[in-house]
Amino acid sequence: MDLQALFTHQQKLDSYIEEKRQVKAEDVFEEKLLAFSVEAGELANEVRSFKFWSSRGPSEDSVILEEYVDGLHFLLSIGNTLALSPEADAVDLEQDKADEKEQTAAFLELFAAVSLLRIEPSAETYGALFSAYLSLAGLLGYTWEDVTHAYAQKNEENYNRQQNGY
16 A cells, blocks of 8 residues: 555545544644654553663564554544645665664654644645654564555544444
8 A cells, every 4th residue: 555545545534533523624633643642652652662661571563553553543634634745655664673772762753743743834844754653663663564454454443433433
């Protein structure tokens, strides 16, 4: 699945939710930013790279990947709200899993990019946030195929949740 397909799938889900909840995307921009930040925080909590005080390792890959795509849903939704999407369709996440220091630094970069996007919602700041989040997937050891497969599964689950009164 290419990037444009992801944005299209997300737009359909967003439109469904907006109609069902009687909201407009531009009216919930800050809520989406906070939701993305919360999901990124939940992801960091499962990765555990920053928890120097704990000897417990990261959660299972399936848990981490699900948290990652939870964030991806909101990130795509933010892009759709701003009518922005990356210009490229191809994504290359093929890289080795990073060590804890690199992962922690990537999370901090991500949170800084969210703060900047709130202040300056532009194509440039969204692109920086989007790029940082895609890079994080590779640093966590996931391929683009892993991400898109997990996204498709979670997207279907999100529709089901909306239909069942979530």
